[in-house]
Amino acid sequence: MTIAQEIYPVNNTRILLKQRPFGMIKPEDFEIVEETMPALAAGKARVRVVYLSLDPAMRGWVSADENSYVPPVPLGSTMRGLAVGVIEESNAEGLKRGDWVSGFLGWTKLIDVEPKDVNVVPQVVPMEAYMGILGLAGATAYYGLMEVGEPKAGQTLCVTGAAGSVGSLVGQLAKANGLRVIGIAGSEEKCKWLTEELGFDAALNYKTDDLEAGLRAFAPEGLDLHFENVGGAPLQAALHNMKAHGKLIICGLISNYNATEMPSGPELSAIIKKRLTMQGFVMTDHLDRFGEFFQKLGGYMSKGQLKYRLDIVDGLESAPTAINRLFVGSNTGKLTIRVSEL
Amino acid sequence: MTIAQEIYPVNNTRILLKQRPFGMIKPEDFEIVEETMPALAAGKARVRVVYLSLDPAMRGWVSADENSYVPPVPLGSTMRGLAVGVIEESNAEGLKRGDWVSGFLGWTKLIDVEPKDVNVVPQVVPMEAYMGILGLAGATAYYGLMEVGEPKAGQTLCVTGAAGSVGSLVGQLAKANGLRVIGIAGSEEKCKWLTEELGFDAALNYKTDDLEAGLRAFAPEGLDLHFENVGGAPLQAALHNMKAHGKLIICGLISNYNATEMPSGPELSAIIKKRLTMQGFVMTDHLDRFGEFFQKLGGYMSKGQLKYRLDIVDGLESAPTAINRLFVGSNTGKLTIRVSEL
Numbered sequence: 001m002t003i004a005q006e007i008y009p010v011n012n013t014r015i016l017l018k019q020r021p022f023g024m025i026k027p028e029d030f031e032i033v034e035e036t037m038p039a040l041a042a043g044k045a046r047v048r049v050v051y052l053s054l055d056p057a058m059r060g061w062v063s064a065d066e067n068s069y070v071p072p073v074p075l076g077s078t079m080r081g082l083a084v085g086v087i088e089e090s091n092a093e094g095l096k097r098g099d100w101v102s103g104f105l106g107w108t109k110l111i112d113v114e115p116k117d118v119n120v121v122p123q124v125v126p127m128e129a130y131m132g133i134l135g136l137a138g139a140t141a142y143y144g145l146m147e148v149g150e151p152k153a154g155q156t157l158c159v160t161g162a163a164g165s166v167g168s169l170v171g172q173l174a175k176a177n178g179l180r181v182i183g184i185a186g187s188e189e190k191c192k193w194l195t196e197e198l199g200f201d202a203a204l205n206y207k208t209d210d211l212e213a214g215l216r217a218f219a220p221e222g223l224d225l226h227f228e229n230v231g232g233a234p235l236q237a238a239l240h241n242m243k244a245h246g247k248l249i250i251c252g253l254i255s256n257y258n259a260t261e262m263p264s265g266p267e268l269s270a271i272i273k274k275r276l277t278m279q280g281f282v283m284t285d286h287l288d289r290f291g292e293f294f295q296k297l298g299g300y301m302s303k304g305q306l307k308y309r310l311d312i313v314d315g316l317e318s319a320p321t322a323i324n325r326l327f328v329g330s331n332t333g334k335l336t337i338r339v340s341e342l
Numbered sequence: 343m344t345i346a347q348e349i350y351p352v353n354n355t356r357i358l359l360k361q362r363p364f365g366m367i368k369p370e371d372f373e374i375v376e377e378t379m380p381a382l383a384a385g386k387a388r389v390r391v392v393y394l395s396l397d398p399a400m401r402g403w404v405s406a407d408e409n410s411y412v413p414p415v416p417l418g419s420t421m422r423g424l425a426v427g428v429i430e431e432s433n434a435e436g437l438k439r440g441d442w443v444s445g446f447l448g449w450t451k452l453i454d455v456e457p458k459d460v461n462v463v464p465q466v467v468p469m470e471a472y473m474g475i476l477g478l479a480g481a482t483a484y485y486g487l488m489e490v491g492e493p494k495a496g497q498t499l500c501v502t503g504a505a506g507s508v509g510s511l512v513g514q515l516a517k518a519n520g521l522r523v524i525g526i527a528g529s530e531e532k533c534k535w536l537t538e539e540l541g542f543d544a545a546l547n548y549k550t551d552d553l554e555a556g557l558r559a560f561a562p563e564g565l566d567l568h569f570e571n572v573g574g575a576p577l578q579a580a581l582h583n584m585k586a587h588g589k590l591i592i593c594g595l596i597s598n599y600n601a602t603e604m605p606s607g608p609e610l611s612a613i614i615k616k617r618l619t620m621q622g623f624v625m626t627d628h629l630d631r632f633g634e635f636f637q638k639l640g641g642y643m644s645k646g647q648l649k650y651r652l653d654i655v656d657g658l659e660s661a662p663t664a665i666n667r668l669f670v671g672s673n674t675g676k677l678t679i680r681v682s683e684l
Contacts, residue, residue, distance in 0.1 A: 069617075251614070252614065253610060267605050268592065270622075274411075278613060279617075279619045280610075280617050
């Protein structure tokens with residue numbers, strides 16, 4: 001072990017949650033600490049983090065809400081985050097130097113893990129794929145659309161946050177399953193990407209387009225399915241344009257996450273008039289099925305049916321400021337921190 | 343037929359919808375017309391209406407919303423309404439003088455119907471039962487709770503509008519099926535009626551009680567089921583107090599029905615965090631199953647498990663003003679117009 005310490009990096013940087021944010025996340029809500037790693041313990045492996053995923057759900061994880069689906073990140077501990085990295089050194093069975101592993105490694109450059117903490121992932125795709133299609137976004141899009149939504153060919157789907165990491169995959173999965181798809185996004189550039197690159201049938205810019213009229217024109221008979229990532233006006237417009245017995249899949253309500261007072265929601269009388277079902281889900285309930293989802297997603301990938309783009313920001317220290325790009329919608333692709341070079 | 347005209351009443355009073363209400367329904371939105379009934383045509387029977395049901399759904403029927411589950415009542419035609427009455431004269435096969443019939447007879451003293459327009463109902467219960475337990479309220483409570491909610495013994499249920507015609511039956515049906523039940527109503531008198539007469543485990547007065555704290559105290563583990571008749575603050579409190587994977591049955595949102603601008607709804611992030619399902623339904627989809635529901639309800643009735651009270655207002659001409667008692671919550675029981683003496 002003394003030898004290992006001399007060979008492998010021992011200086012680490014971690015980012016701790018210092019205080020619970022009020023409204024938007026601020027850099028001073030975090031503390032960056034430098035430390036020396038201890039000798040690697042028996043049964044553990046040291047991971048060097050390469051890519052760290054920044055996700056809207058993080059806004060919930062730093063809140064004090066004890067009723068949420070995962071416990072809040074305790075003050076003073078490493079900020080939680082899904083990441084992928086390389087094993088640098090191992091005293092653990094089943095993990096060897098050079099393996100790629102994914103898991104909730106956190107906002108850190110190095111971390112010592114037990115085999116149960118990580119999944120070894122195949123090195124047959126670029127490592128970035130584990131931040132997107134074969135990561136939380138892919139699993140979320142697959143489970144939410146295919147299992148909660150139960151789509152059928154010929155149906156019509158609307159997805160909000162359509163240029164986001166989950167939304168862009170939801171739309172493409174729906175197209176691959178024979179649905180008509182309209183996406184709602186926040187810029188002309190994003191809308192063009194959806195229709196010209198990803199094969200969406202139509203896209204609306206929620207900042208400039210009349211959403212009610214746009215949805216009505218696209219789906220005069222109403223929407224069979226609506227996949228919600230954002231909340232606010234687009235959700236209200238979708239509710240007004242659902243087909244009878246339609247389903248709303250509630251994946252995210254990012255427009256609410258930084259609210260400092262409880263925001264209101266949409267007027268719900270369409271749920272009665274249209275006999276709608278609205279259903280929420282949480283991916284951490286289904287961690288044991290991610291392998292199954294990734295196998296299905298790999299099938300679509302290999303047929304060229306899923307395109308994806310990352311928005312990569314360099315340096316772990318950028319994370320506390322970069323995360324707000326999710327909430328103002330300025331990221332163009334899956335927001336990812338490159339913590340180290342592969 | 344000439345003889346019949348001499349024997350049976352021929353002077354009728356009907357109430358027409360004159361204009362679409364803005365906000366609360368006003369008497370001047372209707373027109374009362376006196377008319378002479380024509381001779382009874384072949385294949386028809388003349389019904390004398392005895393009880394007319396006034397229901398929150400009527401606020402929707404007089405609106406111009408073409409997207410609703412039933413077409414709006416056309417201006418200048420008899421106001422729609424579920425009623426029960428007696429056949430006075432018949433030229434129709436299957437209907438005979440003295441039969442009791444129920445159906446959408448409308449706001450009228452007399453109406454000539456074809457057999458397909460009405461159901462002959464057994465004269466084994468007081469006729470008022472067809473306004474309540476064996477009427478729209480009973481069918482709605484039974485279908486909404488038992489088929490949409492799929493309750494299981496030992497679960498916990500909250501119902502709003504709990505002293506109303508549907509809510510009071512939902513709570514009693516849930517008790518009869520082994521659930522713990524809390525009701526939310528709008529006065530101390532109503533709350534006492536729920537707990538002391540109907541067997542609810544607890545009741546909250548939304549005008550004076552802290553609903554969030556009250557629900558938390560009643561169900562520290564959360565609510566399995568929530569049956570919504572009202573909307574507004576009680577729905578938000580229920581959302582915050584649901585158990586993971588719980589279900590919200592959306593039957594009515596009466597607090598919205600008279601709004602002149604689109605009201606907002608509850609903040610929905612609990613749908614994600616608690617993986618909730620919210621489902622709406624419309625009873626006119628299930629008219630063909632009312633007989634089946636009434637048979638089940640009759641079973642509970644015969645065991646003394648369903649109590650019910652009517653709030654009877656005399657005279658068809660009272661309907662245009664009496665209906666607003668539903669929206670201010672001043673009715674104490676199923677609001678019913680006695681159009682004539684049985």
